[in-house]
Amino acid sequence: MGEERLWWSPGEVVPENGIYECDCGADKHWSTDVKGHRFPPLLAGCPGAAWTLRTDACPDL
Secondary structure: OOOOOOOEOOOOEOOOOEEEEEOOOOOOOEEEEOOOOEOOOOOOOOOOOOEEEEEEOOOOO
C-alpha cells in the first residue's frame, strides 16, 4: 500500500467529504468540499500551495 496523502493541489479531485484548510499557515483559509468534486483555487494573495484535510464532514455519504 502507498502512503496516505496529506495535501491536494487546487483542481485535483476531492478524495473525501470534509473541511479543508489552505497550507499557508494563516489558519483562516477554509473550504468545505464534497468527494468527487474538484478543489477550488486558493484565495487571491494566499501564499499557500495546497489544501489539507482539517476534519471529516459526513464521511458516510
